[in-house]
Amino acid sequence: MSSIVITAGPVFHLRTATASLLLRVGEEGHLELDWFADRLPDTVSGPIRADVGEDRTGLRVNYGADASSSYSLGEAALAWSSLGKGDFRPPGIQVAGHPVLDFRYTGHHLQPGALAATGLPGADGESTSQTLDITLTDPVAGIECVLRWTTFPDSGVITRRTLIRNTGQLPVVLEQAASQLIDLPVADTHVLTFDGSWLDEAQPTRLAVGKSQLVNESMTGSSCSEHHPGLIVLGADTTQSQGWCYGFNLVYSGSHRTSVAHSRWGSTRVVSGINPTGFCWPLAPGEEFCTPEAVTAFSADGLNGLSQQLHRFVNDCIVPARWRRRARPVVFNSWESNYFDFTTDSLIASARVAARLGAEMLVLDDGWFGARHDDHSSLGDWQVNERKLPGGLTELHRRLAELGLELGLWLEPEAVSPDSELYRAHPDWAITAPHRSPSLGRHELLLDLTQAQVRDYLVGQVGQVLDEAQASYVKWDMNRLLSDLPSDGYQHRYQLGLYEVLGRIFGPRPEILLETCSSGGNRFDLAMLTFGPQIWASDCTDPVQRLDIQRGLSYLYPASTVSAHISASPNHQTGRSAPMAFRFAASASCVLGLELDPTELSQAEADELAAAVAWYKSRRELLQFGTYYRMEAADGTDIACCADDDGAVIFDRVVQVCPQQVRSALTVPYADERWYEVRIGQQVLQLPGAALRRGVPRTGRARSLTALIYEITAVR
Numbered sequence: 001m002s003s004i005v006i007t008a009g010p011v012f013h014l015r016t017a018t019a020s021l022l023l024r025v026g027e028e029g030h031l032e033l034d035w036f037a038d039r040l041p042d043t044v045s046g047p048i049r050a051d052v053g054e055d056r057t058g059l060r061v062n063y064g065a066d067a068s069s070s071y072s073l074g075e076a077a078l079a080w081s082s083l084g085k086g087d088f089r090p091p092g093i094q095v096a097g098h099p100v101l102d103f104r105y106t107g108h109h110l111q112p113g114a115l116a117a118t119g120l121p122g123a124d125g126e127s128t129s130q131t132l133d134i135t136l137t138d139p140v141a142g143i144e145c146v147l148r149w150t151t152f153p154d155s156g157v158i159t160r161r162t163l164i165r166n167t168g169q170l171p172v173v174l175e176q177a178a179s180q181l182i183d184l185p186v187a188d189t190h191v192l193t194f195d196g197s198w199l200d201e202a203q204p205t206r207l208a209v210g211k212s213q214l215v216n217e218s219m220t221g222s223s224c225s226e227h228h229p230g231l232i233v234l235g236a237d238t239t240q241s242q243g244w245c246y247g248f249n250l251v252y253s254g255s256h257r258t259s260v261a262h263s264r265w266g267s268t269r270v271v272s273g274i275n276p277t278g279f280c281w282p283l284a285p286g287e288e289f290c291t292p293e294a295v296t297a298f299s300a301d302g303l304n305g306l307s308q309q310l311h312r313f314v315n316d317c318i319v320p321a322r323w324r325r326r327a328r329p330v331v332f333n334s335w336e337s338n339y340f341d342f343t344t345d346s347l348i349a350s351a352r353v354a355a356r357l358g359a360e361m362l363v364l365d366d367g368w369f370g371a372r373h374d375d376h377s378s379l380g381d382w383q384v385n386e387r388k389l390p391g392g393l394t395e396l397h398r399r400l401a402e403l404g405l406e407l408g409l410w411l412e413p414e415a416v417s418p419d420s421e422l423y424r425a426h427p428d429w430a431i432t433a434p435h436r437s438p439s440l441g442r443h444e445l446l447l448d449l450t451q452a453q454v455r456d457y458l459v460g461q462v463g464q465v466l467d468e469a470q471a472s473y474v475k476w477d478m479n480r481l482l483s484d485l486p487s488d489g490y491q492h493r494y495q496l497g498l499y500e501v502l503g504r505i506f507g508p509r510p511e512i513l514l515e516t517c518s519s520g521g522n523r524f525d526l527a528m529l530t531f532g533p534q535i536w537a538s539d540c541t542d543p544v545q546r547l548d549i550q551r552g553l554s555y556l557y558p559a560s561t562v563s564a565h566i567s568a569s570p571n572h573q574t575g576r577s578a579p580m581a582f583r584f585a586a587s588a589s590c591v592l593g594l595e596l597d598p599t600e601l602s603q604a605e606a607d608e609l610a611a612a613v614a615w616y617k618s619r620r621e622l623l624q625f626g627t628y629y630r631m632e633a634a635d636g637t638d639i640a641c642c643a644d645d646d647g648a649v650i651f652d653r654v655v656q657v658c659p660q661q662v663r664s665a666l667t668v669p670y671a672d673e674r675w676y677e678v679r680i681g682q683q684v685l686q687l688p689g690a691a692l693r694r695g696v697p698r699t700g701r702a703r704s705l706t707a708l709i710y711e712i713t714a715v716r
């Protein structure tokens with residue numbers, strides 16, 4: 001059965017397993033959004049939205065000059081709009097010198113599958129995906145907008161791009177080109193954004209929009225830890241398990257903006273895409289601009305339902321094909337164990353213990369190249385420092401192989417230190433604004449990825465390092481924000497350069513597991529996930545703080561994408577001490593790794609950690625790819641559950657307790673009528689599904705920074 005049905009009107013019915021999105025051409029030829037919510041019957045005839053028939057003449061601007069027509073763009077629920085003809089809500093497109101733009105339907109085209117966009121990352125289609133192009137034209141401005149929708153029926157996701165073509169005789173300059181404009185059929189909404197900073201990423205912030213407008217944006221040249229590009233529009237009463245919500249995200253790593261605006265007539269406009277601030281894109285006659293892909297999903301089953309749809313989409317359609325549903329290795333990362341201070345011998349000594357703990361790979365972090373002994377120099381000089389690593393990476397690789405470990409490598413290819421051979425040879429390769437000396441961030445500049453010679457150099461140089469080192473894994477870092485922009489629109493051209501470089505390096509090397517990073521989670525986004533299936537979520541490895549960050553990310557991203565390492569106690573960022581069991585339980589609901597000096601563990605800690613890592617490896621398919629539930633717990637506890645058809649693992653992590661508090665029961669909402677074995681450490685219970693749904697009493701006194709792991713298995 002087709003996932004997009006077109007009937008007379010035309011009316012376009014885009015369907016997923018759980019939702020319908022209904023578009024129709026309105027009485028004046030504009031593209032209207034009739035419905036985006038629960039799935040409708042296969043055949044839809046009349047309009048779904050009722051005309052409330054109110055007298056709205058007050059401040060209305062009618063579309064037509066004909067006095068008998070009362071159609072107003074400002075009151076219609078639209079799927080695309082601009083300024084100048086009576087719609088005063090946030091526009092989707094602005095063009096210099098055209099204060100009036102008016103796009104009306106001129107045609108459509110339906111194709112199977114998802115379509116790739118030149119130069120931009122995007123989602124791969126599911127087997128029943130279809131793509132619908134609807135063309136809207138403004139003949140006066142000589143501009144055509146193709147709204148390109150793709151359905152992902154299994155995930156419950158619909159994506160969208162805008163292709164903007166100059167069909168006129170004169171050049172034009174785009175000042176805004178949104179990926180998404182949609183008038184949702186809901187009012188008085190709340191918005192959940194994910195805000196923070198370095199060491200404090202993805203903190204959920206829930207705000208009531210009421211009658212106002214909320215703007216979520218980044219201007220840093222990155223998707224940004226301060227304001228994440230993904231957000232959720234939800235009802236005032238929506239909880240983890242109940243109520244409606246809409247998820248929005250962008251397959252984009254640059255500056256973004258999403259506005260959520262209350263509209264007087266009972267709808268909410270969401271406009272999302274590249275941030276128009278500083279954006280400008282000339283289009284010669286015949287040229288086309290394609291926006292990043294925007295992602296939308298609807299859930300009637302609360303926030304967990306929405307997250308599960310988005311997780312499936314990321315796991316099946318976003319991450320590189322080779323890593324879809326493929327278990328991720330347990331890495332031992334050298335950063336917090338050694339920082340810049342290591343030799344081959346010291347690395348091998350640590351790696352030997354890490355291998356006994358269950359690690360499968362050493363990731364050699366910063367400091368292995370050039371003359372880099374701190375963060376002041378050598379970025380760009382990707383030649384191994386033989387004083388630290390005699391025999392180079394080849395020798396390190398050989399000695400790791402003897403321990404049964406693979407080699408992973410940290411690089412920050414986009415950056416260059418002013419104190420580097422590369423910068424001395426090519427100062428013009430760094431980003432600089434004309435007639436200004438460039439500003440440093442973490443003592444570094446960025447390379448100008450809009451220059452073809454710079455991209456060619458990076459592709460050749462990084463590729464050579466990876467091949468020589470026989471690297472199985474790369475941690476691709478990027479530790480600053482974009483400043484000193486040479487021209488308007490530069491930020492987007494930088495992103496295009498970055499995507500080309502990543503594609504040319506890793507496309508021919510699909511076996512390399514790419515983990516991206518940007519001072520932790522400053523570039524945690526869907527576009528980066530199309531190149532590398534996991535991201536270093538934060539430079540904060542404190543387990544308490546990390547639980548918040550991971551919980552925030554879980555709204556939009558599956559556990560398989562979130563890299564989470566066990567670090568030393570006391571923690572290097574916060575000074576907080578936490579027992580090994582708690583640190584393990586905080587990391588094990590994501591992609592577990594080690595980020596501590598294993599030679600400093602006591603024998604008891606090493607034994608405990610080795611047993612825990614062995615258990616993680618035995619359950620990692622479920623933990624990384626299972627159906628994920630955030631559980632509500634009002635008692636200072638972070639509870640998350642990963643489930644499949646046969647059972648579940650529940651992490652019950654006590655962050656903080658108040659004396660004498662009564663602990664809420666642990667409910668397992670998806671349990672069916674079977675009996676279940678519930679294993680809590682040494683204790684084993686046999687319980688019917690009904691008892692799990694009602695709640696397993698959490699007995700015993702809770703202690704701060706302790707954790708219980710419940711293993712629940714259906715008994716057939």
Ligand code: GLA
Pocket residue numbers: 335365366375410477479517518519520536538539
């Ligand atoms: C960034 C990363 C860290 C580490 C350092 C190395 O801060 O986020 O994980 O790799 O760089 O300099």
